[in-house]
Amino acid sequence: MLHHLLLGTYTRRDSEGIYRITLDTEKEQLLDLSLATKENSPTYLAQSNAKNLYTVTAVDGNGGCGAYDKDFNFLNAVTKEGAPLCYVAVDEERQLVYGANYHLGEISVYGLKSDGSLKPGVVIKHDEPTGSNENQDKPHVHYTDLTPDKRLVVCDLGTDRVYTYNVSETGELDEVAIYQTEDGAGPRHLVFHPTKNIAYLLGELNSTLTVLSYNPEDGSFTEIMQDSLLPKDFTGANGGAAVRISPDGRFIYASNRGHNSIVVFALSTDGLTIEKVQTISTEGDFPRDFALDPSGKYVVCANQNSDNLTLYTRNQTDGTLTTVQKDVYAPECVCVLFED
Numbered sequence: 001m002l003h004h005l006l007l008g009t010y011t012r013r014d015s016e017g018i019y020r021i022t023l024d025t026e027k028e029q030l031l032d033l034s035l036a037t038k039e040n041s042p043t044y045l046a047q048s049n050a051k052n053l054y055t056v057t058a059v060d061g062n063g064g065c066g067a068y069d070k071d072f073n074f075l076n077a078v079t080k081e082g083a084p085l086c087y088v089a090v091d092e093e094r095q096l097v098y099g100a101n102y103h104l105g106e107i108s109v110y111g112l113k114s115d116g117s118l119k120p121g122v123v124i125k126h127d128e129p130t131g132s133n134e135n136q137d138k139p140h141v142h143y144t145d146l147t148p149d150k151r152l153v154v155c156d157l158g159t160d161r162v163y164t165y166n167v168s169e170t171g172e173l174d175e176v177a178i179y180q181t182e183d184g185a186g187p188r189h190l191v192f193h194p195t196k197n198i199a200y201l202l203g204e205l206n207s208t209l210t211v212l213s214y215n216p217e218d219g220s221f222t223e224i225m226q227d228s229l230l231p232k233d234f235t236g237a238n239g240g241a242a243v244r245i246s247p248d249g250r251f252i253y254a255s256n257r258g259h260n261s262i263v264v265f266a267l268s269t270d271g272l273t274i275e276k277v278q279t280i281s282t283e284g285d286f287p288r289d290f291a292l293d294p295s296g297k298y299v300v301c302a303n304q305n306s307d308n309l310t311l312y313t314r315n316q317t318d319g320t321l322t323t324v325q326k327d328v329y330a331p332e333c334v335c336v337l338f339e340d
Contacts (some may be wrong), residue, residue: 001024001026001322002021002022002023002024002026003022003025003293003294003298003339004020004021004022004339005020005021005022005023005030005291005300005336005337005338005340006018006019006036006047006053006335006336006337006339007019007020007021007302007309007330007333007335007336007337008042008043008044008045008056008289008320008331008333008335008336008337009041009042009043009330009331009333009334009335010041010043010057010253010304010332010334011039011040011041011042011332012041012247012332013331013332014307014331014332015037015332015333016035016036016067017035017036017038017040017042017139017332017334018034018037018039018045018053018055018072018137019034019035019036019037019330020032020034020035020036020339021033021034021309021328021330022298023293023298023311023339025293025297025298027296028175028311028313028324028325029043029075029311029324029325030283030309030311030328033259033328033329033330036072036291037068037072037074037160038053039055039057039066040057040058040059041056041058041084042055042056042057042058042066042141042335043084043335044085044086044087044334044335045084045088045090046088046089046090046097046334046337047337048069048092048112048116050116051069051070052067052068052069052070052075052116053067053070053072053095053127053337054066054067054068054088054090054097054118055067055068055079055088055260056085056086056087056088056099057079057084058080058083058084059077059247059284060126061078061081062079062080062081063080063082063084063085063095063101064077064078064079064080064084064085064099064108065077065078065085065088065099065108065118066118066276067109067116068119068340069116069239070094070158073317075115075116075117075118076117076118077118078110078118078119078120080123080159081115082101082103082104082163083103083104084098084103084254085099085101085102085108086101086102086142086143086153087099087100087142087143087144087145087189088100088143088237088308089139089146089216089276089319090147091143091150091167093145093150094150094167094169094171095111095112095120096107096109096110096111096112096171097109097112097118097165098110098142098143098144098145098152099144100141100142100154100191100299101141101222102140102141102142102157103140103142104141105125105126105127105138105139105141105156105158105295106123106125106126106127106141107122107123107124107126107141107144107152107154107173108121108122108123109121109122109123109162109167109171109173110171110254111170111171111204112191120169121170122171122173122210123254123322124173124206125139125238126139126141126156126158126159126163127139128141128159128161128274128302129155129159130158130159130160131159131182131183131184131185131186131205131233133158133184133186133203133205134181135157135186136157136158136159136160136186136205136296136327137158138160139156139159139218140156140157140158140159141154141155141156141157141189142155142156142157142187142189142204143155143187143188143189147164147179147214147216147219148192148197148214149167149191149254149292150167150174150218151164151166151176151192151219152164152165152166152167152232153165153199155187155188155189155201155205156187156212157186157187157188157205158186159182160179160180160181160182160183160185160186160187161178161180161181161187162176162177162179162181162187162190162201162212162221163175163177163178164176164177164179164219164220164221164271165219166219167307168216176218176219177219177220177221177253177328179199179212179221179222179223179294181203181210181219182207182328184204184206185205185206185208185210186201186203186204186206187201187202187203187204187207188202188203188204188210188240188241188246189201189243190202190243191243191244191245191252192214192245192247193245193249193250193267193271193334194245194247195249196249196270196271197213197214197215197216198212198213198224198271198272199211199214199221200212200216200243200245200252200274201211201221201243201252201315202229202240202242203240204239204240204241205239205240206240207229207230207238207240207256208226208227208228208240208264209225209226209227209228209229209240209243209252209254209273209274210223210224210321211223211224211225211272211273212224213272217330224272224273225272225273225274227265227274227276229254229256229263230232230256230259230263231259231279234259236258237257237258238256238257238258238259239256239258240254240255240256240257241255241257241287241288242254242255242287242288242289242290244290244291244292245256246292246296246314246316246319247292247294247295247296248296248316249267250266250267250319251264251265251266251267251270251319252264252265252267252274253265253276253290253292253299253321255282255288255289255297255301256284257272257287257288257291257304258286259279259283260281260282260285260287260303261279261281261282261285261287262279262280262282262290262299262301262312262321263276263278263279264276264277264280264285264319264320264321265277266277266319267337268316277318277319277320278319278320278321280312280320280321280323281323282301282304282310283303283308283310283323283326284301284303284305284308284326284327285303285304285305285306285307286303286304286306287301287302287304288302288303288304288333288334288335289301289302289335289336290302290315290332290336291336291337291338294338296314296316297313297314298310298311298313298314299311299312299321300312300336301336302333302334303332304332304333304334307329307330307331307333308326308327308328308329308330309326309328309330309333309336309340310323310325310326310328311324311325311326311328313322
């Protein structure tokens, strides 16, 4: 079987934009890297059900979100003065796109026109106090995506907060809850359990994974437990990066930039307890993102600084990974998205 992947990148060195690559599951190889479209540092990608593509973009010194159709024809971009986004997500039900702006500490909401192009909407800027880590000089919104009950959840690395917003049909946001992490955690991304009201929050700055229960009645989160992403004897610099959950909700995966590894956690049946079962090298430097294929049998990891992808097979019984291919060239890759 062939699976097609899109790769988001920085374009500071050799990359020219958004790339495509094919996963051949019979050969267990990544093959045929090609440039899908030129774009300025498309560091995060999201795809709609109609296969329209939404990407971080920068145009003439302004930052925002760009839209492409399923054939990678450019539709439009909505930008504003300042740095580009770092995360985008699609809300199919309301026909909205959400963007996180790390440098500006802002949430951006974009409407979708009938052809898939974007129109500007609400912008909310965070101004709460920040944490004590040197990387928390100001608010840094890093994640904007949906809860199981279609609220918007936002991670702010700078303020050590996870915000929950109600969303109107036209994209207006109403804050309903805030979860405060420990000082210096730097919440970056989270994933929800596929069938339970439980989330798994990755702390970039303190390299932790925290289990949170989610209350649909008021949008609040409550901490259940926490574990480190790192071995006890590791003393170097590290930043937590991506976090994913297996389709069956039995295993959590998270990447370490610095230790250059993926750590595997097994989940209890109720989803409330995590137990570390494996730490495996990413065979490269600075693994900013990775993704599981739709079947859950393969994992593709992108190493930003070493310009390579690593392919793993995944044992669906115990969750562990086995390296089957490494040193697959992919310039400045920081986002991995399976198209199908």
